[in-house]
Amino acid sequence: MTPCFDEFDRLGLWRKMALLFFAFALSIAAGCGKSSSPPAANPQAAPPPANSVTVSSTPAPAPAELPIPQSTTTTNSTSLTTVQFLNRAMVRWMRTNHRHPRSFEEFASTANVQIPDPPPGKKYALNGRGFIVLVDNSTQ
DSSP, X not given: OHHHHHHHHHHHHHHHHHHHHHHHHHHHHHHTSOOSSOOOOOTTOOOOOTTOOXXXXXXXXXXXXXXXXXXXXXXXXXXXXXXXXXXXXXXXHHHHHTSOOSSHHHHHHHSOBOOOOOOTTEEEEEOTTSOEEEEETTOO
């Protein structure tokens, strides 16, 4: 009969530990609520400095169109090409819309980015991995 009592004892200890854990979690959650009484005002508070930033309740303006470099080649390793800049803009677009664009035209019409004309004989398109690339005009 000893194994039977051991099993009940372990089960009882588990229940006690679970009850203790839930009581602790409940007491923590109850202490995290918003106070019903407002905090006392400090009459000795100093006025804010003149160069402090004030928060306005007006909505923020829509983001302005981003300038895009007109060159598709780089002469400096730190400068971005037009295609790289468009790809970064597309990543921002995908974060905002939570999906990939169906075509480059959909991206261009909704991205709020000024798209420069591609070089002669080329056009912008999406490759199989979803990046913007330059392709020949004859390519679909």
